[in-house]
Structures are given as C-alpha cells and as structure tokens.
Amino acid sequence: MRLPRLAVVALAAALALTGCATGPSTTPKADAGEGASGGGTDLVIYVGRNEDHVRPLVERFEEETGLSVDARYGSTGELATTILQEGDSSPADLFFTQDPAYIGAISEPGLLAPLPADIIDLVPEGISGAEDDWVGVTARRRVLAYDPATTPEAGLPGSVFELTDPAWSGRVGLAPTHSSFVSFVAAMVAIRGEDETLAWLEGIAANDPQIFDGNEEQLRAIAAGDLDVGLVNHYYVHRLLAEDPAFPVKNHSFDAGDPGDVLMPTTIGMLASTVHEEAALDFVRFLLSDESQRHFLDEVGEYPLVNGVGTPEGERPLDPSLISGMNLPVVAGNLDIATDLIARSGLI
C-alpha cells in the first residue's frame, strides 16, 4: 500500500514540475509559429476589419498559395497603437486597415515600405500614400442612416453641419472611438480646417448624441426605433439587408462635396520590417484581384477600387473629381489632430 501511494505522489509532483516547466520550455517552439522570424508562418497580417469579411479571403489565399497566414483581427485603432508600440520589431508583415488616417500614423514614422508601381497602378490616382507606401483596397462613403418610416427623408440635412442644430438634440448616433469616425474627422480637418472641425465636434457633443462603439449597433438601434439617425459608412445597410431583406434602415447621402460626404478607403500597407516581402506583396495583389474585389462588392457592399468591377447596388458611382478633392494623403496625416480634437470636444 505504502509504496504505490508514494509513487503516485511522486508522479503528481513530477507532473506538477513538468507543468511548471512546459510553460517556458515549449515556448521557443510555440513562438516560432507566431513570431516574426517564424518557421511555421509565412505571413502575419494585422486586420483592422471585421473578421467575417476578411477571413474567407485569407483562407482562399492560403488554399491557392499553400502559404500559412496568421491574421490578428481587431479594431484598426487598437492595432495601429500596437504596431506603433512594436516599432521595428513588429511581427506583422501587413496592416489592413478600415480607414486611411491610421495607416498614415504608421507611415509617418517610416514604418511602411513603398509598394511596387504595378500595385499602385491598379487603383485610381489619389487613393494611395504620398510615398506610395499604402494603397486603397475598397472604399466606403460616409452617410447618415435613418428609417424612412420614422424619420422622413425630406427632413434630413444636406450638410453634416446641420446636425448640431437643436432640432437634432438626442437623436444622432455616432461611434467616436471607431476608426471610421476618426478618419472622417481627419477628412473634415483636411476640408474645413481645425477650428471649424472642433466647433462642429463641440456642437455635436453638446447636442446630447448617443455614443456607440461600432456602426452596425447604430443601425440596429435605428431599426428598433431607439435612435433616429446615425453617422456611419454606407455598406452596413447592405450587410444587414443581406441578412434580412426587410431591414428598414436606409442611407441618406449628404450633398456632394460636403464634409459629411467623404470617401473612406480601406487601405493596406507593408511594414518595412517585414521578413516575408514576397508573400506580403502577393497578398496585396490578391486583394486587388477581380475575384477579391468582387467579394467586397457582393458580400460586403463596398466600392471596389479596381476599375470595372462594379458599384454597390443603389449607390451612386465614384466620382473621380471627388476622389482627387479628398486629398487622402493629407487625411492620412491628420490622425493626431483628429484624435486630439475628438478628445477635446469631450466625445471620448
């Protein structure tokens, strides 16, 4: 009796010890799969976009190329902060963002590498970084979402500036920490300057807005009758309509050229510290292939940026003059200004 029990205890102790040891000792192996210099991973992508939109493409890319891709899904802002903290030692090869301002923040300290001309040439002029170190993948437009049954279209504003009017008090939804809102503010600064933008933000903050974390939540709140209008990107409606054809929310466009009517490209850039340059560039080309562009058009409802793929149903086609007027490289440089203005206005 005595001996077996002792043996059991010894075994338990040994297990406990190896349990202790397995943590640290298996680490290098586990890390090799995850780290930048990894043996098991051919490409690391930080994806600041909804996982459901991007995962099918990542899987298709893995299938077609036989490469193994690790994607880190999160919010664009969160991942941009992460990359800036990581600096040159970032494990990421690519950063796929929801919005232009955050890729600008990565580009400014020189963390991105220039992309070859064959990639830059695939998209219309003006939808790439000043140093050609990022490129647009798809585009979305800023709109005001509403439910025609409760908020007649006739009463909707032509300019985003009208939303600070007391008539809209308590009725406007927005997601001030969402990268799409921050980028929209960065665009407003590029179009109207800091002072007017801050005045607008303060006006909105004083007008008792409803604060959300994301855009789709706002559309659901509008559909439920809990919110009148929401400042969102155009494609959320398409996604929800695909789920439920009776979804009652519609997009209202501000007047062309209004700071409320801006184009928000999703962007991708390659980190200068990449050790998988070839695979990274292949993935960018894959995103800009007709097949992937069609995925974003059909499944997500976004504007493909590659010519001739199409326009989302019911949306007005991209206007080339409007694109050049957006001055996206400037927008990309405005992130710090935009976040400071939003913080100063008290919205976050």
Add this chain to the structure above:
Amino acid sequence: MTTPGRLVTALAVLLVAALSVPPIVVLVVQAYLGREAQTVTPARLVELLGNTLLLALLVVVASSVIGTATALLTQRTTLPGRRVWAVVVAVPLVLPAYVFAVALSGMIGGGGVVTSWLAPFGIDRLPPATGLWAATACLTIVSVPIVHTLVATALARLDPALDESARLLGDRPARVIRRVVLPQLRGTLALAACVVSLYVISDFGAVSMLRYDTFTRAIYAQFRGRVDLAPAFALCAVLVLVAAALIVGQVVLRGRELAVAARARPPRPVPLGPAGRLAGTVFLGLVVLGSTVLPVATLATWTARGLASGAQPGPVIAEAVNALLFALLAALVTTAIAIPIALAARRRGALARAIEGVPWVTHSLPHLAIGLAILVLSIAGPAFFYQSVTTLTLAYAVVFVPLAVGAILVALRQIDPRLLEVSRSLGHSSASTAVRVVAPLTRRAVLAGAVLVFFAAVHELPVTLLLRPTGSETLAIRVWGAVVEGQYTTASIAALLLVALSVPLLALHERASLRAAVAA
C-alpha cells in the same frame, strides 16, 4: 526556520517579485511619464468618476440586499429544496459579466426575445439595454452570487448561541434576524461591498457593451482611438487610485473577518410557514429566472434563430479549443507558482503577509490596466516573449495566482501542526513530511485552486484582448468582437458555448471544493 523552509520562502519572494511587482511598477512609471498627456477634459473626468462610483454604489446596494436574502433563505430557514437553491443561485459566479451583457441586449429592446414574447399582449417595445440601469442590472446579476457566498460562509461561522438566546427570550425569527444576525454580518457585508465595488470598477466588457461610460471604457477608448499610450495610462492612474482605496478597505476587513473563530455547531434553522415558503420560493425563483434562465434562454433563442437563417458562426470551435488550451496552461503554471507562495505565506510575520498581499493587489487592479502594463513589458522584452503563449500564460498567472494561493492556504492553515511534529518525531525529514503528510492533505485544495484559475482564464477578456498570440482567437475575443460589430447571432453562439463549457467546470469545482472542505 529550517533550510527547506528558507528555500521555499526565497522562491516565493522571487516569484512574487518577478510576477506581481513589475506590472505595478510599470503602471506607476507610465502614469508618471503620462502625467502631461492630454486625456479628457476635467469636467469629463469628474463625469466618468461620478458614473463609475454611482454604478458601484447601485450594484453594491442591490446585490447586498438580494445576496443576503438568498443566503439567509438557503442557510437559515426550512425552505424546501434550499440546498438546490443555494447551488442554483451561485451559478452566475461561473460566467463573466459580458456574457450577461450580450444576453441582456438580446433580451429587450426592439427585436429582443422578451419583447417578442410580450408582443401578443400589446407591448411591442421595451427600452434597449443601455446605460446606467442596464449596467446596474447586469453587474448585479454577477455580484449577487459573490455576496451570497460570502454571507453564507459567514452565517455558517456565526455563533448560534446568540440567536438561540434571543429566541428563548421570545423574539420572533424575523426580529432575531434583524436584531441579532444582521448586525453580526456587518463586517462581511462591508467586505462584500469592497469586493463588488472592485469588480464593478474593473469591469470592462459589460459596461462597454451596454454603453455606459465608466473609467475602464474611457481607458479603452483612449487606447483604441489614439495612437499614443500615454493618455490611457494617465487615466489608468486615476482608476488605480480608486482601486487602491478599495483594496485597502478589503485587506482591513478581510483580516478582521479571519479573526472570527469557526464554530462546529450548526444553527437551528428558522421554520417557515406556508406563506413564508411561498414568498421565499417566489423570490428565489425570480432571482434564478433573471440571472440564469432568461439569459441562457435568450442566448439559445438567438443562436437557434441565427442558425436557422443560415448564419455562419465562424470558427467558434477552434476558438473554444484555443480558450481551453490557454486556460489549461494557465491553471497548470499558476498552480505550480502558487504552491511555494502558499507555503511561504502560511507562516506568520510581515514577510509572509507581503508574499500573500502583493499578488492580491495586482489581482484586484483593473485587468485592463494590468494588461496594458504587461503589453508594454512584453514589447520591451526579448522578441520571443511578445504575443507569445508564454506571455499570455504568465499574464494569467499574474492576475489569477491569488485565487490558487487562497485555496491552498486555507487547506494548509487547517493542517494540525501536531501531525507534522509526529511525522518529524518518527524520523521523517521535512521534505518527506511535505510529500507524505502535507501533499495528501492539500491535494483537493490544489485542484480546487487550479479549477478556479482555469475558469477565470477561460472568461478573461481585457488581458486576452491585449496579449493573445496572433492567429489564436478565443471565445471571449469572439464575443467581444461580434458585439462591437453588432452581430448578436455570432455573439450569442460564442457566449452560449462559453456557458456550455462552464457548466461541467462548475460541477467539477463544486466537487473539488467540497472534497477540499472534507479533506481539511
């Protein structure tokens, strides 16, 4: 102190110094560096502080009342099925607040499950689950079992002689509870208030999902919306100060609570008449309905609805496997670390108290703040630590080691010192005594501690969000990501899976702690 004793103490000091202290240091340093950072306006700071404290106050009041009532009903009355009720009431203990937040969002408001049930009765709208009341409801659900457990434990320890004398003197049971039992629970309730307040100010997922602005939500907003970490750390500093005040209160009260001697004699339960039985059953039924039945039914309905309409749940199984693997690793490593700490902390003296206390401080600070600190540390450290399973496991150990230490300490302190003397007088060395006497007596407690850590790690959100290895998403991350994107179907599927994983764990934990109690 014997040589092995010294070795264990040295090892414990080393572990605490290497694990629990660095995040605190980083927080202090970063807060100092970020002192000039532009964060939020002073008016907004006051508003956030007010929001946070108001929420904490409401949750403390609501959960204290409900939790004390459930404890009294199940411990001190002849209510039928009280043992079963006691277990069922404690069920929400195994689920994180953000799961209830998802359920609450899917329950009411337009398109909510309860809203659709009420439609035939002419009610087609319920207010959406947002803001103060929703956050209060959600966090109260999670806090009731905490109060319930603390009060139930205290009730078991109270000297029954006092209320028996009161009853002999002719006091009615209700009066005995009011005049004799409740005053004796004051210390426990104060401790519960501290624990619950700490929980509330640390919570990040639920308040974000329910759109109530508290400090943790603001810190995350700064982290996510800005590209500089300084504003987030500057806000962390304020939150840490609030937490520090509560931690001090908790330590003081916990010390006093331990001073109460355990009583062997069980108190005589209060007999309930038919009306009392009905009222008690209805009350407990409502608590369980609101905290368990409705939330789970809501998640199940959304899941069924979503799957029927062809929703793609995504790789939730892989995410569940990741969550389980990380938690298993966390449980193993944390328990291994906890054993020497518990052995060293068992002794008397200031050093032993520090060895036990410092990990509690790190545990009690908001996990979002600790996660940010460890993120900064892991970026500064060697590259292979960054976003590695090792760092995530160690981070879990940092925040959860007191859970395991606590469980083991209780068992260690209950070992009769005479047993050890007998073993030594029989010629066994300290090491042999440890293996042959101490180990068998604490085995259950070690297991119970490991299960607690496992639970906590499966459900952990902010640390996992910040430190997970790229390519290894977990269920918690899935629930969070889906809610932020407004995808309630996906969120419900992942949340329901978390519930499903937690139920067997609950059973395991109940058995482990029961056996630990018996063994001790």
